Amino acid sequence: MSDLHPVRRALISVSDKTGLTDLAKALADRGVEILSTGGSAKAIRDAGISVRDVADVTGFPEMMDGRVKTLHPKVHGGLLALRDNADHVAAMKEHGIGEIDLLVVNLYPFEAALARGAGYDEMIENIDIGGPAMIRAAAKNHAFVSTVVDVEDYGPLLAELDANDGQTSYVFRQRLAQIAYARTGAYDAAVSTWMADAIGETTPRRRVFAGTLAQSLRYGENPHQAAAFYTDGSDRPGVAVAAQLQGKELSYNNINDTDAAFELVSEFLPAEGFACAIIKHANPSGVARGATLKEAYQKAFDCDRTSAFGGIVALNSRLDVETAQAICEIFTEVVIAPAADDDAIEVFAAKKNLRLLLTPGLANTAEAGLSYRQVSGGMLVQDRDNGQMALDDLKVVTKKAPTEEQMRDLLFAWKVAKHVKSNAIVYVKDGATVGVGAGQMSRLDSALIAAKKAERMAEAMGLPQPLTIGSAVASDAFFPFADGLMEAAAAGATCVIQPGGSMRDDEVIKAADEAGLAMVFTGMRHFRH
Structure with missing residues (x-):
């Protein structure tokens, strides 16, 4: 031949x-x-x-x-x-x-x-x-x-x-x-x-996965790992279909974190107000709503200024020049938004390494779909976590009921907790996270870490007390014991949202009543491993 x-x-x-x-x-x-x-x-x-x-x-x-x-x-x-x-x-x-x-x-x-x-x-x-x-x-x-x-x-x-x-x-x-x-x-x-x-076959005997190369990457999570980014042909708004206006080529970790940031901020529709999520290593360091986009960014930044350095910023609304200027005050890896004003783009042009991505709208977080995870010898496939919670879905289980303002913060905290690695504890006050505990082996540790981070942030900002005082707290899964709940109360939380369903729910509810907390059950959990 x-x-x-x-x-x-x-x-x-x-x-x-x-x-x-x-x-x-x-x-x-x-x-x-x-x-x-x-x-x-x-x-x-x-x-x-x-x-x-x-x-x-x-x-x-x-x-x-x-x-x-x-x-x-x-x-x-x-x-x-x-x-x-x-x-x-x-x-x-x-x-x-x-x-x-x-x-x-x-x-x-x-x-x-x-x-x-x-x-x-x-x-x-x-x-x-x-x-x-x-x-x-x-x-x-x-x-x-x-x-x-x-x-x-x-x-x-x-x-x-x-x-x-x-x-x-x-x-x-x-x-x-x-x-x-x-x-x-x-x-x-x-x-x-x-x-x-x-034909309604949810678990077909054979399932095939396919993708089209979008980008060869310099390396994966670490320099010794080869990597590439493949798209699946979906038109779902997000990092895969975003237009990159400037900045260095996205890395493996950039793409992963940007996806996490954009999926989180998409929980908050523009009609409900401006919202910002700052992500570091796939976990939110801060999430907030604001009267302006700049205010939303600043409140998210103030949750954990240390972790925000080198993070990913996701916005639910058109990027304006004031917000762009605020973002440029520290080093940021990626900014992703549905659109951007010309003068905001011009501000970012001076930051050659900052990546700016614009998407065709927000992702529909209620949309059905599949998620995949490789394990040794196989693939885990599940429905995307598109679970939603409305005010009427919440069940008050304590003697004290949350106020209208507390209910708003509880629902906000619940949306954020869905995107925090388990075990997740999220403190929220006035539409902004003030403490996030993620990925710990016990729920108690997550509550402690989130509270401690809030204390350090208060000291750094010169506040008389941590913002967890008077906050709402969300737990992505039930409290198996009252200890995690009591830690949240000690941090100053006044109301709690959690799925319920523990063998010791009665003990936890009793502890909440004795501590003067208002608590609601969702009947739905949001594990994110």
Whole structure:
């Protein structure tokens, strides 16, 4: 087998016509015979480029609304035949099968139909059969055949032909084959996932995951780990679809933390007021609402000024110049927002290392979806935590009921606790976190740490007492004992929100009553491991 193989005959059949005529002309200019089908052939012919219909080659017309056109031995034989195998060559000669050296195919737009919410019958018609069959055949025979499935590979293909006098190298064909199999794999994944949803199969026997490379990363969580960022084709607002206006390339940790920050701030709709979340190592160091965006940022910053250094700032509203100036007073890694004023962008331009990302709106935190986590030997799959809690859903379990103002802070704290690593304790006062305890092995430790951080912050700001005095406190899961609750009371909390459901709920409620606390149960927990 020779490393180089000439491209004399190409079959082109594409749904996405981007760059089609330019490619066809470039191939024709290089002396390549072009075979094509349906709309692709018409577009090429209309551009004045010589093209031969596949139906003329096979002797069979396209039929069954185009379902059958390339499923023929004269197509698949031309793709699969080993050019250095005498029996294959003899069979081609006997049956009048011509070699096909290049296949250019992109598939029916199944994913696009899915994105626009097409009905079941339309989705079925967008399942490509001939395309994947040809791609798999050509890619298998990459010893001789080049297989192009992405428009972005048109340029590299032509460059390869120019560099090798109309031939392609084995290494180049290998790379194209890998891309081709990944494409058909992703396509089948989209079809099987859609069908599972369509028939209500929540735990299909086999589940396929697929992604498209968005960015190669310098390294992963640590410099010795290779890493890359892949997108899943979803249009959900967030870091994957955000436009980066400035700053260095995002790192693995930047992407992870920015996602955490944006998902959290998306809990707070702009119609309910301005909101800001500051994230450090996937946990919020501060979250707040404000009368202005700048006030929301400042209140979030004041929860833990130390941890905010080098953090990620997520905003639920359009970034203005005053907020941009405040953010620039300390080192910040990333700012993500739905939009930004021109003068705010100009302020950030002086901070060359600060990344500014703009998204097409906020994420819908009530939207259904799946989340995945790899474990040794497998994958954990669950519904996204889209649990929501309204005022009417809360059950008052103590003698004292929360005031209207306390209820607002309790619900705010509950939304934040959903995004804090378990065990999570969150103190909130006047629409701002004033202490966050995250990821501890006991709920008591989380309550202690959050209170201690609030004390240190009060000392740093010159306050007479920590802001946990008179605060609301949220626990992401029930208090198994009264000790964590009592620690919150000792820190100055006056009301509590928690799921309830402990064997010792009666003891915890009794302790809350004795301490003069108001407490509500949600009946829902928010573990975040």
